Structures are given as structure tokens and as C-alpha cells.
Amino acid sequence: MKILQLAHSPDADDIFMYYAIKFGWVKGNLGFENHALDIQTLNHEALKGTYDVSAISFALYPLIRNDYALLRTAVSFGEGYGPKIVKKKGIKLKRNFKAALSGAHTTNALLFQAAYPDAKIIYRNFLDIEKSVLSGETDAGVLIHENILSFDKNLEVEREIWDIWIDITKSDLPLPLGGMALRRSMPLLRACECEEILTKAVLTAIKCKKQLSKMLLERNLVRVDDKMLEKYLNLYANDKSVSMSEKQLDAVDKLFEIGFNIGFYDEKIYSRDHLIPLEYKAERYS
Numbered sequence: 001m002k003i004l005q006l007a008h009s010p011d012a013d014d015i016f017m018y019y020a021i022k023f024g025w026v027k028g029n030l031g032f033e034n035h036a037l038d039i040q041t042l043n044h045e046a047l048k049g050t051y052d053v054s055a056i057s058f059a060l061y062p063l064i065r066n067d068y069a070l071l072r073t074a075v076s077f078g079e080g081y082g083p084k085i086v087k088k089k090g091i092k093l094k095r096n097f098k099a100a101l102s103g104a105h106t107t108n109a110l111l112f113q114a115a116y117p118d119a120k121i122i123y124r125n126f127l128d129i130e131k132s133v134l135s136g137e138t139d140a141g142v143l144i145h146e147n148i149l150s151f152d153k154n155l156e157v158e159r160e161i162w163d164i165w166i167d168i169t170k171s172d173l174p175l176p177l178g179g180m181a182l183r184r185s186m187p188l189l190r191a192c193e194c195e196e197i198l199t200k201a202v203l204t205a206i207k208c209k210k211q212l213s214k215m216l217l218e219r220n221l222v223r224v225d226d227k228m229l230e231k232y233l234n235l236y237a238n239d240k241s242v243s244m245s246e247k248q249l250d251a252v253d254k255l256f257e258i259g260f261n262i263g264f265y266d267e268k269i270y271s272r273d274h275l276i277p278l279e280y281k282a283e284r285y286s
Contacts, residue, residue: 001029001030001031002029002030002031002190003030003031003032003033004030004031004032004033004052004053004194005032005033005035005050005051005052005053006018006032006033006034006035006051006052006053006054007034007035007036007037007042007045007050007051007053007054007055008034008035008036008037008042008054008055008074009036009037009038009039009042009055009145009178010036010037010038010223011145011146011223012145012146012216012222012223012224012229012232012233012236012237013076013178013232013233013235013236013237013241014036014055014074014178015036015216015221015222016205016212016213016216016222016233016237017074017201017202017205017237017241018034018074018201019205019212019215019216019221020200020201020202020204020205020208020212021197021198021201022034023212023215025201025204025208026197026200026201026204028193028196028197028200029193030190030193030194030197032053035051038102038125038126038127039055039057039102039103039106039126039144039178040102040103040104040105040106040123040125040126042054042055042056042057043056043057043060043103043104043105043106044103046060046064046068046181047060047063047064047105049064049067049068049183051183052182052183052186052194053071053180053181053182053183053194053198054068054180054181055074055178055179055180056068056178056179056180056181057103057105057106057107057177057178057179058107058176058177058178058179058252058255059105059106059107059109059110059176059255059259059264060105060106061179061181061252061256061271061274062256062259062260062264062265062267062269063105063265064181065269065274066184067183067184067185068181068182068183068184069181069182069183069184069191069274069275069276070179070180070181070271070274070275070276071179071180071181071182071195071198071275071276072195072199072243072244072275072276073180073195073198073199073202073241073242073243073244074178074179074180074198074201074202074241075176075178075179075180075240075241075244075248076177076178076179076236076237076241077174077175077176077177077236077240077248077251078161078162078165078174078175078177078235078236079174079175080162081148081160081162081235082108082148082160082161082162082165082175082177083107083108083142083143083144083148083160083161083177084142084143084148084151084157084159084160084161085099085112085140085141085142085143085157085158085159085160085161086130086133086140086141086142086143086151086155086156086157086158087133087139087140087141087155087156087158088133088134088154088155088156089154089155089156091139093139093140093158094139095118096118096119096120097116097119097120097139097140098119098120098121098122098137098138098139098140099112099116099119099120099121099122099138099139099140099141099142100121100122100123100124100128100129100132100133100137100138100140100141100142101121101122101123101124101129101141101142102123102124102125102126102129102142102144103123104123106144107161107175107176107177107255108142108144108161109121109142110255110258110259110262110264111161111164111165111168111258112142112161112164113262113264114164114168114258114262115159115164115167115168117262122137122138124141126143126144126145126147127147129141129142129143129144129147130143130147130151130152130155133155134152134154134155140158142161146223146224146228146232149224149228149231149232150228161175162175168258169254169258171254173247173250173251173254174240174247174248174251175251176248176251176252176255177236178236179252180198182194182195182276188276188277189281189284191276192276192277192278192281193281195276195278196278199242199243202237202241202242203242205237206237206238206239206241206242209233213226213229213230213233216229217229244271249271249272252271253270253271253272256268256269256270256271
């Protein structure tokens, strides 16, 4: 059995969507060795081409398009919610305020820079952003993952990344946050098989949500309690995570357009041009 190196974040939705494979609920002709890394490290390693399959920020993808194809599955979008810009209560931010973000190639970094071109940005591990604001190292910070659900009482939300998205796009498109990418050098049949297995894993996880959540909690594989886990999974690991819809693909294209317009990318690309042609498998054996 061919073993693929798969990287994902340690946040609850990625763990949830992957562990149906880890627990042996989904099988196929491929095996996976998983690596849990924070989003900045995932994006950095994807730029280096380290892993066969990797979770990434959607905003990173145009920078790795020549080396990785875009997967349809295990995706996370925001719809009325997403990362939050927080500050100390009662503080008024100046035009050139200093902010802590989780990584230079994240969706929140792209949209933050589009909205606040004069802000001074530093990058911190997503677990340290709240501390950065509270300590006074920065004036504000962008919270992601489970941190959006619970943060220090001395902090307040300045603005939602979702609101920035809506202000820029003037649309009802969902906010593209986390995606998956697969190495282009992988043989096409194997790539199709990989996407099929991962899609089954996400579908199985959602169908068996209660049992899988219990197992993750019992094994201390997530950083939240049962109530917060359910709330978080409802946001980011749901039936819209199984396979990207046309509307979600349109949203990804809009993100790429925004990034191109502000100089994040050197070329404007379209998501559908970079998907794995899953129909190849059926045609190959027809």
C-alpha cells in the first residue's frame, strides 16, 4: 500500500474531517501518515512542496498552483462568521495600528491588508495572538480557529473578517478559509483515489458526528469541550465541507481576484482550472 504524507492543522475541524481515516472507518488502496501543524507552518511547507497532501489557506493556493492541484473536499468556509479582529475594550485604533496575524498567506491576512493597508503587521502562532493583544505587544489581532468562540473578557471585536469580505465583494458568497491541495507530480489515478478517500472520510465523519466527536474528546485530540466542539463543527465541518459547490468555487475565484487586485499574486487564476479531473478514472477504465 502506498503511504502518502498528509498535513493538516490541529484545530477541531481538520482533526474531525481526517480521523475517520485514522480510526479505520474509511479504507482504500492508499495509506496516510498525518502531521498536525499550525496554519502558517502548513502554508510555509506547501510553498516548499514538503507533503503529498496538505491543508492550506485558500489564499495561498495561487502561489503553489504549479506544484499542487486543488482538492474539492475537506474545505472550510464562513457564512456570516469567520476570523475576528479583536482589541482591548475601549481602545480606539489608529490608522497605522499594529496587528498580530496568524500567517502571511492566510485568507484573513489577504483581506486584512485589503481593508487596512496602513496597518503594521507581525505574525504569531494563532495560539499566541490573544496574548499579543493583551500584553500590549500589538494593538489588535486576528483570532482564528476555536479562538473565535471564546476569548478573554478584556477583549472586544473591532471587526469581523466576514464583514470585510462582504464590503469588498458586495455579494452573498461564502468566505473561503481552509482548503486542501495535492502534489501535481502524483500519478493521476492515485490522485483521483486520494481525493475519493478523503471525500469519503469527510462524509463519514459528518454522518457519524456524535460518535466521532466522543472519541476525539475521550482521546484529548481537540482543545475544546463537547459543547464548544459541536458549535465549532457546525460552523466549519458540515455538509458543505464534503465537496465544493459551484457557489463555493465562485467564492474562491473572487478571493483570487481580490488578491490579484492588491498585488498578492502575479497572475489571476480560476479554481476550476486547477481541480483534479476525477472523470479521468471512469474514462480510463471504460
